Amino acid sequence: MASDKFRQQLREEVEQWRSQGLISAEQSQQLAERYEFxxxxxxxxxxxxxxxxxxxxxxxxxxVITFVAANWQAVPRELKLLLLLLLxxxxxxxxxYFWNQPPLPDRxxxxxxxxxxxxxxxxxxxxxxxxxxxGQLFHISGSSADLCIIxxxxxxxxxxxxxxxxxxxxxxxxVGIGYWIGVSGSDWNNPPxxxxxxxxxxxxxxxxxxxIPLAYWCRSKWVFGLxxxxxxxxxxxxxxxxxxxxxxxxxxYGIWLVLIFTLPTAILWSYDDRLWQRLFSRFASExxxxxxxxxxxxxxxxxxxxxxxxxxxxxxxxxxxxxxxxWEDNPVLAPRTDQAGGLMTVGWQFLLNPSLLFxxxxxxxxxxxxxxxxxxxxxxxxxxDGIMLVFLGAIAILTFWHWTIAPISAIATFxxxxxxxxxxxxxxxxxxxxxxxxxxxxxxxxxxxxxxSRLLEYETALLLKSLVFVLCGIGVIVIxxxxxxxxxxxxxxxED
Amino acid sequence: xxxxxxxxFWIVLTLQVVLILAVPAQAVYTQMNGRSLVLQTxxxxxxxxxQGYSVxxxxxxxxxxxxxxxxxxxxxxxxxxxxxxxxADDASSKLYVxxxxxxxAGSRPPKPWKAVxxxxxxxxxxxxxxxxxxxxxxxxxxxxxxxxxxIPEDQRDDINQQISQTHNQGQGQSSKPAFVVEAKVxxxxxxxxxxxxxxxxxxxx
Numbered sequence: 261m262a263s264d265k266f267r268q269q270l271r272e273e274v275e276q277w278r279s280q281g282l283i284s285a286e287q288s289q290q291l292a293e294r295y296e297f298x299x300x301x302x303x304x305x306x307x308x309x310x311x312x313x314x315x316x317x318x319x320x321x322x323x324v325i326t327f328v329a330a331n332w333q334a335v336p337r338e339l340k341l342l343l344l345l346l347l348x349x350x351x352x353x354x355x356x357y358f359w360n361q362p363p364l365p366d367r368x369x370x371x372x373x374x375x376x377x378x379x380x381x382x383x384x385x386x387x388x389x390x391x392x393x394x395g396q397l398f399h400i401s402g403s404s405a406d407l408c409i410i411x412x413x414x415x416x417x418x419x420x421x422x423x424x425x426x427x428x429x430x431x432x433x434x435v436g437i438g439y440w441i442g443v444s445g446s447d448w449n450n451p452p453x454x455x456x457x458x459x460x461x462x463x464x465x466x467x468x469x470x471x472i473p474l475a476y477w478c479r480s481k482w483v484f485g486l487x488x489x490x491x492x493x494x495x496x497x498x499x500x501x502x503x504x505x506x507x508x509x510x511x512x513y514g515i516w517l518v519l520i521f522t523l524p525t526a527i528l529w530s531y532d533d534r535l536w537q538r539l540f541s542r543f544a545s546e547x548x549x550x551x552x553x554x555x556x557x558x559x560x561x562x563x564x565x566x567x568x569x570x571x572x573x574x575x576x577x578x579x580x581x582x583x584x585x586x587w588e589d590n591p592v593l594a595p596r597t598d599q600a601g602g603l604m605t606v607g608w609q610f611l612l613n614p615s616l617l618f619x620x621x622x623x624x625x626x627x628x629x630x631x632x633x634x635x636x637x638x639x640x641x642x643x644x645d646g647i648m649l650v651f652l653g654a655i656a657i658l659t660f661w662h663w664t665i666a667p668i669s670a671i672a673t674f675x676x677x678x679x680x681x682x683x684x685x686x687x688x689x690x691x692x693x694x695x696x697x698x699x700x701x702x703x704x705x706x707x708x709x710x711x712x713s714r715l716l717e718y719e720t721a722l723l724l725k726s727l728v729f730v731l732c733g734i735g736v737i738v739i740x741x742x743x744x745x746x747x748x749x750x751x752x753x754x755e756d
Numbered sequence: 757x758x759x760x761x762x763x764x765f766w767i768v769l770t771l772q773v774v775l776i777l778a779v780p781a782q783a784v785y786t787q788m789n790g791r792s793l794v795l796q797t798x799x800x801x802x803x804x805x806x807q808g809y810s811v812x813x814x815x816x817x818x819x820x821x822x823x824x825x826x827x828x829x830x831x832x833x834x835x836x837x838x839x840x841x842x843x844a845d846d847a848s849s850k851l852y853v854x855x856x857x858x859x860x861a862g863s864r865p866p867k868p869w870k871a872v873x874x875x876x877x878x879x880x881x882x883x884x885x886x887x888x889x890x891x892x893x894x895x896x897x898x899x900x901x902x903x904x905x906x907i908p909e910d911q912r913d914d915i916n917q918q919i920s921q922t923h924n925q926g927q928g929q930s931s932k933p934a935f936v937v938e939a940k941v942x943x944x945x946x947x948x949x950x951x952x953x954x955x956x957x958x959x960x961x
Contacts, residue, residue: 333908341780345773356765390776396810398780398787399949399961401904414772421764450904451894 355379403450408438425480463494464615514664528570530626581676587669783948790940796868828874857885865953890945
């Protein structure tokens, strides 16, 4: 149905056409019936009524809220809890009712659905308020980490039930906030309970198992990205805790650092949806994945995000390692036999952490899956994957050597700068080859960042600094413009 | 499809309501079926005294130094040693403090109960005037779940003033400040705070 404004204008126009003789009376009658001109006046009146009702109910609601707030102290405890629960249930049910409306062939339909979604989000927030207040009413000393994580898991349940992306993102955020509060120890006054502490310890795996399937269920890239970030940052926290817990003279400190630097990138780069789909189709024959055949066309649904995140992390790591003060840290290293002995006796219970094993195992499986023989080719990696493997291997060797075998500050700094430059060049080359703006610009930014950081890091004359800045600025402008023109010609050439 | 969506919504909503009700469930049960107990408070770090609407309470049995001389402490120490080596810094260990009722139970403000022993597992067959209270030892401070009490906003300043007055008085004299907390303890040792006594006035919220 056309918009009201259009119909109004059309009605006036039809009048004019008829008076000017452009169309006959019969045709104008047909138009009037088709576009339902008679109903236009009724529509305006209906809308007025709706607005009046809306304002009236808002005022009524405000009145109720104010009344409750005025008498809040006098209300007995159980009644307070009941009122809160009623509010929570009411908001959720209203939100669901609006959101679940069958789609009408009307413009108002999307507005109502959006209202429903907004109300459901509000309901999720009220859930948190309810949890906090019901604890407060009964003087339960709870920790904020507890509250956030339990709240987040409850919202996650609703996100699974309704397949809503916004609720899923909210759930991940809440669990993330709770996790960071718990990990940072800022709530030393009210530390988290034992159950929540166990959940936090196993967070990488729990996050991975809860959030990634939600991303598939909702078909949402945001949920996937947030879930991957949550799960892997929890893994990093776990790894850095291991690195700290070991007495520093007994550890294979280098191993933990190698894992911290390379594991997230390795897992994300080799992520392959097909691997999980095969798993899914064996388990759930009625899941939305199996029932939609067109998914074959988008089987690599989340692979691009995973690879983007992998590259981002790799850039950050190599950039961080290119600073020389990172390599200045010369630890007092115990002899290697002592280190190995320490790891074997004391470290086993840490190495057997299920999250760690799961992710290392996942990485190995995914890389093998990448290298599997395709069609008639032998075992081997594609070129991009091979380059990534070389990068990761180089970082791993450098880190391990410096921190476990012998410190090699100067060589390591030089090599990591070389790696940074190579990465930037690889990104630019990729961008050129496919005409993709993002790779090219990130590569260029990386080179510029590298030059500028080196300049600012080492003591150089101001004149040299200004010269380099000017050259960089000119270089970026020139190369950027040239690239844009190149991309345009590439596109024109491909369209011919 | 639409029906299953509704069904899923209602199921999840019900579970969430159950979750909200589960938070105070144990406290309510303890309050209804527990035995009454009075504890002597100890001054707490004044900076964290009032966080929002709540008072942070500390007790003389919260400090593990005060429990060192009680019978049963050596057993707890002995059991604790092997865990301490490599566990994460935030491990906590459970213990039970056995408190005995004072001689005259009817005074206002009520006299606090005294700790007479500690145990690492829940003691059974206690005499009628003794209760076991469960606590978790976190690096020298023992938490009993009684550390927070919520005060409504309009009375917060008044009570805050009274608390700091009693603490200041207590520091000058040798007798303990007259600030005790009334709690209810269930059969499993879990406790919930009921009311606070400032000198001889009882506040229950």
